[in-house]
Amino acid sequence: MTQLILRDLVKRYGDTEVLHAINLSVDQGEFVVLVGPSGCGKSTTLRMIAGLEEISSGIIEIGGRVVNNLEPKDRNIAMVFQNYAIYPHMTVRRNIGFGLKTSKLSKPEKDARIDEVAGILGMTEYLERKPAQLSGGQRQRVAIGRAMVRDPAVFLFDEPLSNLDAQLRTQMRLEIKKLHTRVGKMMIFVTHDQVEAMTLADRIVIMKDGHIQQIGTPAQVYHEPANTFVAQFIGAPQMNLLDATGTGTGVRLWNGAEIAVPGITLAPGRKLRFGIRPEDLTSGAEGLLSGTVTVAEPLGAETLIYVDVGGVEVTATAPGRTPPRAGDKIGLSLSGEAAHLFDADSGLSLRAGGA
Amino acid sequence: MAATDDLTIRATSDALLRAQAPRKKASMAQFIRWVLLFGGGILMVMPLAYMISTSMKFPWEVYEIGLIPEEPTLENYTYVLEDGRFFGWFINSLIIATITTLSALFFDSLVGYTLCKFKFRGRYIVFIAILSTLMIPTEMLVIPWYMMSQSFGWLDSYWGIMFPGLMTAFGVFLMKQFFETVPDDFLEAARIDGLNEFQIWWQVAMPMVKPALAALAIFIFLGNWTAFLWPLIVTTSPALYTLPVGLASYGDEADVAWELIMTGAAISTLPTLIFFLIFQRFIIRGVVMAGLKG
Numbered sequence: 001m002t003q004l005i006l007r008d009l010v011k012r013y014g015d016t017e018v019l020h021a022i023n024l025s026v027d028q029g030e031f032v033v034l035v036g037p038s039g040c041g042k043s044t045t046l047r048m049i050a051g052l053e054e055i056s057s058g059i060i061e062i063g064g065r066v067v068n069n070l071e072p073k074d075r076n077i078a079m080v081f082q083n084y085a086i087y088p089h090m091t092v093r094r095n096i097g098f099g100l101k102t103s104k105l106s107k108p109e110k111d112a113r114i115d116e117v118a119g120i121l122g123m124t125e126y127l128e129r130k131p132a133q134l135s136g137g138q139r140q141r142v143a144i145g146r147a148m149v150r151d152p153a154v155f156l157f158d159e160p161l162s163n164l165d166a167q168l169r170t171q172m173r174l175e176i177k178k179l180h181t182r183v184g185k186m187m188i189f190v191t192h193d194q195v196e197a198m199t200l201a202d203r204i205v206i207m208k209d210g211h212i213q214q215i216g217t218p219a220q221v222y223h224e225p226a227n228t229f230v231a232q233f234i235g236a237p238q239m240n241l242l243d244a245t246g247t248g249t250g251v252r253l254w255n256g257a258e259i260a261v262p263g264i265t266l267a268p269g270r271k272l273r274f275g276i277r278p279e280d281l282t283s284g285a286e287g288l289l290s291g292t293v294t295v296a297e298p299l300g301a302e303t304l305i306y307v308d309v310g311g312v313e314v315t316a317t318a319p320g321r322t323p324p325r326a327g328d329k330i331g332l333s334l335s336g337e338a339a340h341l342f343d344a345d346s347g348l349s350l351r352a353g354g355a
Numbered sequence: 356m357a358a359t360d361d362l363t364i365r366a367t368s369d370a371l372l373r374a375q376a377p378r379k380k381a382s383m384a385q386f387i388r389w390v391l392l393f394g395g396g397i398l399m400v401m402p403l404a405y406m407i408s409t410s411m412k413f414p415w416e417v418y419e420i421g422l423i424p425e426e427p428t429l430e431n432y433t434y435v436l437e438d439g440r441f442f443g444w445f446i447n448s449l450i451i452a453t454i455t456t457l458s459a460l461f462f463d464s465l466v467g468y469t470l471c472k473f474k475f476r477g478r479y480i481v482f483i484a485i486l487s488t489l490m491i492p493t494e495m496l497v498i499p500w501y502m503m504s505q506s507f508g509w510l511d512s513y514w515g516i517m518f519p520g521l522m523t524a525f526g527v528f529l530m531k532q533f534f535e536t537v538p539d540d541f542l543e544a545a546r547i548d549g550l551n552e553f554q555i556w557w558q559v560a561m562p563m564v565k566p567a568l569a570a571l572a573i574f575i576f577l578g579n580w581t582a583f584l585w586p587l588i589v590t591t592s593p594a595l596y597t598l599p600v601g602l603a604s605y606g607d608e609a610d611v612a613w614e615l616i617m618t619g620a621a622i623s624t625l626p627t628l629i630f631f632l633i634f635q636r637f638i639i640r641g642v643v644m645a646g647l648k649g
Contacts, residue, residue: 050543050547051547052543052546052547071546072543072546072547072549073546073547073548073549073550077547078547079543079544079547081540081543081544082540083538083540084540085538085540085541085543085544087541087559087562087563088563089562089563089565098545098548099548099549101548101549101550102548102549102550146544146548150548
């Protein structure tokens with residue numbers, strides 16, 4: 001059973017440590033997405049797995065074998081790049097077949113393999129074309145085909161959808177997900193787009209400044225964020241984070257409103273950050289928080305409203321058909337069960353399961 | 356030079372084509388532009404026309420200004436082509452220019468690629484050292500070259516003529532700059548696909564810099580085809596002369612046989628013309644970096 005293990009993985013450039021003791025274990029067939037803002041070390045991690053970046057310290061194991069000192073080609077991996085990196089001077093057939101250059105298969109076997117992969121990707125009729133004659137989505141398919149043809153143990157994707165337009169991105173996202181179901185291989189996918197991460201991943205690894213912030217299923221990272229960074233990074237629109245203090249059985253918000261939070265005891269006076277997702281706030285004539293709508297953004301099914309609550313901006317969603325308008329005075333109500341609580345200093349979640 | 360000629364000719368013919376387009380009032384500025392272009396074109400073509408004209412003149416008419424020979428003759432061509440020496444020089448030049456071009460393309464691009472794509476200590480110093488050789492004029496180099504040839508036993512041999520040009524600093528510079536345009540993703544993808552570094556250079560990087568290679572090939576081929584000073588110094592046997600050196604030897608101490616020199620020159624422009632026509636399409640077409648999202 002193929003497993004990928006990163007143990008205390010560190011990357012330094014000179015004296016600057018950019019990746020700090022990364023630990024991760026991925027099982028065969030799992031789809032793991034590394035997500036985080038630029039500079040968080042997600043691409044560096046991927047490139048270290050691929051063997052394109054030297055490992056400063058730590059261990060990378062693929063299928064029970066330490067691959068630290070192996071060449072990329074000997075690691076049983078394939079990688080799809082953001083820029084596709086398909087060769088402009090070669091036809092689609094040669095591009096896909098390029099991954100088999102060093103394989104010991106016979107020519108007819110190679111051709112059969114290329115045809116099979118092209119069939120899966122719906123590229124059969126384009127095999128004799130050059131990349132210049134293909135659309136962006138087709139080029140990306142060729143790049144994926146070149147990875148697939150080698151039948152690697154691990155697929156690595158380095159932001160492969162970033163160059164596509166929004167519609168095509170959604171379509172390719174779906175195709176990659178289908179492909180994963182079909183080939184059942186381990187896939188490690190790097191992106192800065194949390195929607196991509198949520199939709200594709202079996203598990204998400206959220207990174208920031210060279211540290212892993214949380215590892216979990218999309219539902220876990222959304223509903224039980226380990227800290228304020230994850231809470232705000234995952235989910236659009238962002239989670240509201242409000243200043244609050246503990247009252248024993250609940251919290252008192254910065255504006256004096258008190259909310260009971262079931263299942264948790266908080267020392268009275270303890271400084272907190274109170275997190276609530278926009279969709280967990282219900283707008284009405286009255287509520288716990290009252291304020292003035294400053295901006296309303298209609299999205300169709302729902303409308304995003306920004307409410308000024310005593311100088312603090314709170315984001316909420318409202319029904320699409322009868323939304324409040326800018327300037328309206330409204331109230332927002334919420335339930336303590338939907339609340340996320342974080343320590344004001346460390347930012348760590350106070351709920352069980354938080355880091 | 357040939358490139359400039361071609362551009363001028365094209366510019367001129369463009370101007371003429373536009374002149375034939377549906378009649379509309381040409382402005383004064385346009386008129387001046389045409390005149391200037393036409394004048395430039397004439398200026399470029401003149402030496403060529405004189406070369407052809409002189410090659411068709413008898414010796415007694417060579418110093419007359421007229422462009423049209425009074426009695427046009429092809430006798431000079433017959434003489435030059437039947438003169439066994441000319442063919443020998445032609446072959447010498449062809450071999451030397453071809454080998455030098457191939458060698459320079461190979462080494463210049465290999466070194467340029469290495470300096471561009473590999474990070475190693477001292478890489479910048481190496482690059483600057485190579486570049487700085489561009490500041491030394493050929494005239495200063497011929498003495499050390501001569502001494503080197505002497506100690507290697509290369510005087511009066513193909514090797515002697517060729518060795519200074521087997522790798523060029525300009526080519527290294529040009530290729531390094533062009534390899535900067537090849538994104539690392541391509542090379543890394545090839546690395547993952549299992550190619551070794553040499554294969555990556557040859558199979559992936561080189562096809563992507565074809566326009567640069569074509570341009571460099573033209574520069575180097577023309578440079579070697581027309582090289583005069585060094586081949587003159589290093590060769591002593593007429594059998595080893597290159598075309599320019601051989602042509603200059605027409606005539607005797609008292610008289611230079613211009614009509615023969617011009618005839619030889621006219622014939623010797625043919626290969627360079629062919630060479631340019633073959634490779635210019637690479638330059639003009641260019642390689643679209645279609646494998647990358649623009």
